[in-house]
Amino acid sequence: MQKSSPFSLSLHPWSRLLVLGAAMVAVSAGAAAQPPVSTHAQLLTLVDKNAAHWQQVSKQIWDYAELGYHETKSSDLLQGQLKAAGFRVQAGVADEPTAFIASYGEGKPVVAILGEFDALPGLSQQAVPDRDPVKAGAPGHGCGHNLLGSGAGLAAVSLKQYIVEHHIAGTLRYYGTPAEEGGSGKVYMVREGAFKDVDVVLHWHPADRNSVANGGALAVVSAKFTYHGVAAHAAMAPDRGRSALDAVMLMGNGIEFMREHVPSNTRIHYIISKGGVAPNIVPDLAQMDLMARSPSNATLKDIWAWIQNIAKGAELMTGTKLEVKDIGSDANIIANDPLAAVAQKNLEEVGGFTLDPDQKKFAEELQKTFGIDSLPSLDRTNEIEPLRKFDPNQPAASTDVGDISWNVPTIGFSAATWAAGTAAHTWQAAATSGMSIGQQGMVVAAKAIALTAIDLFTDPALVQAAKDDFKKQLAGKSYYTAIPPEQKPLINYRND
Ligand SMILES: [Zn+2]
Numbered sequence: 001m002q003k004s005s006p007f008s009l010s011l012h013p014w015s016r017l018l019v020l021g022a023a024m025v026a027v028s029a030g031a032a033a034q035p036p037v038s039t040h041a042q043l044l045t046l047v048d049k050n051a052a053h054w055q056q057v058s059k060q061i062w063d064y065a066e067l068g069y070h071e072t073k074s075s076d077l078l079q080g081q082l083k084a085a086g087f088r089v090q091a092g093v094a095d096e097p098t099a100f101i102a103s104y105g106e107g108k109p110v111v112a113i114l115g116e117f118d119a120l121p122g123l124s125q126q127a128v129p130d131r132d133p134v135k136a137g138a139p140g141h142g143c144g145h146n147l148l149g150s151g152a153g154l155a156a157v158s159l160k161q162y163i164v165e166h167h168i169a170g171t172l173r174y175y176g177t178p179a180e181e182g183g184s185g186k187v188y189m190v191r192e193g194a195f196k197d198v199d200v201v202l203h204w205h206p207a208d209r210n211s212v213a214n215g216g217a218l219a220v221v222s223a224k225f226t227y228h229g230v231a232a233h234a235a236m237a238p239d240r241g242r243s244a245l246d247a248v249m250l251m252g253n254g255i256e257f258m259r260e261h262v263p264s265n266t267r268i269h270y271i272i273s274k275g276g277v278a279p280n281i282v283p284d285l286a287q288m289d290l291m292a293r294s295p296s297n298a299t300l301k302d303i304w305a306w307i308q309n310i311a312k313g314a315e316l317m318t319g320t321k322l323e324v325k326d327i328g329s330d331a332n333i334i335a336n337d338p339l340a341a342v343a344q345k346n347l348e349e350v351g352g353f354t355l356d357p358d359q360k361k362f363a364e365e366l367q368k369t370f371g372i373d374s375l376p377s378l379d380r381t382n383e384i385e386p387l388r389k390f391d392p393n394q395p396a397a398s399t400d401v402g403d404i405s406w407n408v409p410t411i412g413f414s415a416a417t418w419a420a421g422t423a424a425h426t427w428q429a430a431a432t433s434g435m436s437i438g439q440q441g442m443v444v445a446a447k448a449i450a451l452t453a454i455d456l457f458t459d460p461a462l463v464q465a466a467k468d469d470f471k472k473q474l475a476g477k478s479y480y481t482a483i484p485p486e487q488k489p490l491i492n493y494r495n496d
């Protein structure tokens with residue numbers, strides 16, 4: 001049954017008319033001896049025609065601002081839109097209720113576009129350039145995943161219209177991938193085999209610049225280390241107690257001594273999430289919540305084994321019992337050079353956009369809140385960064401797109417949806433993701449994805465080159481995830 005949509009606009013009928021109209025214009029223009037309208041030009045026109053609708057979708061998801069694995073309304077909205085546009089939708093994938101796969105067409109190649117739609121805790125923010133939450137402490141789209149999921153939808157629906165009109169063979173898929181923010185949602189989908197017949201995966205992420213992301217991101221492992229000790233009077237009977245907090249502190253000390261001996265750009269960060277209830281009671285429960293990252297999945301595997309040994313050492317030293325749970329794991333992203341070259345060409349063809357006076361004022365106000373001395377130029381929305389090799393020593397975050405890239409040739413874009421200088425996971429990013437700057441940047445991304453996808457559908461040699469490079473990049477490497485095979489998606493990972 002079709003899910004209800006907050007919009008009265010149904011994509012299917014009018015979009016078909018628009019496609020037919022565009023095709024008729026193209027034919028009659030050809031008859032008037034003008035040059036034929038190119039595939040790319042027609043596709044860009046379709047994206048422009050669908051853009052306003054999907055910008056509304058992005059705003060609705062921004063309003064919903066739902067946390068990972070609980071993005072019910074956001075997922076339903078995207079599924080409904082894709083169904084209305086003619087996609088078959090499989091809802092609920094890999095034991096993730098909000099994951100879905102929307103497909104159109106059949107046969108090879110299979111080209112997939114990734115959509116995310118989860119928000120971050122505590123980043124509720126109105127679309128204004130000073131700190132003003134919609135609801136204090138509530139979630140907000142500080143990573144712009146409202147734009148990410150909707151931009152991917154805009155690309156998918158526009159591509160489908162083009163594919164129908166031009167009888168192009170192959171399968172187009174939109175993967176609704178929940179809980180990117182710490183839930184490793186895509187890892188379980190990979191494990192389930194959801195990507196096993198996919199030839200190429202395309203993705204994008206909101207940013208403060210336009211660029212092609214060819215590889216990169218840090219592999220990450222996260223887990224909660226809980227120690228169970230014995231409570232006792234800390235003054236009168238300390239010999240009867242076994243301190244779980246001691247174990248956590250010894251584990252922390254072990255990690256600090258280890259830190260000297262790990263490869264460059266390894267990051268290990270942790271908090272003491274539980275540390276006892278009162279100083280006069282020996283703590284019988286303490287917990288370290290830890291994340292470790294490295295540019296290399298293989299290096300991280302070794303570091304993770306070392307950290308687990310440190311944790312066991314602390315258990316032995318304190319006579320407590322260790323429990324390791326809620327393991328999250330994202331791999332680093334594998335580059336793909338032929339895909340990157342085509343993606344770069346297409347992003348340059350699309351170009352950026354210039355801020356209008358109101359947008360510029362908003363962005364200038366926002367930049368004043370960054371507290372940094374040399375502010376980058378706001379003209380950056382109009383620039384395309386040159387294609388660069390990933391520098392493993394550059395600051396970087398992590399994403400579960402990495403696990404897909406170890407299994408399928410993958411390429412990604414960043415699009416300027418935020419004022420230059422904006423960091424992800426901030427209220428400033430949340431503010432801009434809910435207004436026209438973010439929404440315009442989203443269209444740049446959708447266009448770049450659509451052009452790259454149609455190049456893949458119409459050029460089998462490009463798909464083959466992507467596959468050949470994929471094999472080359474992975475020679476001598478093997479995929480690794482720290483998530484135990486028996487662990488199911490941690491639907492309530494933020495509350496445990
Ligand atoms: Zn994020």
Ligand SMILES: [Zn+2]
Pocket residue numbers: 143144145180205
């Ligand atoms: Zn993100």
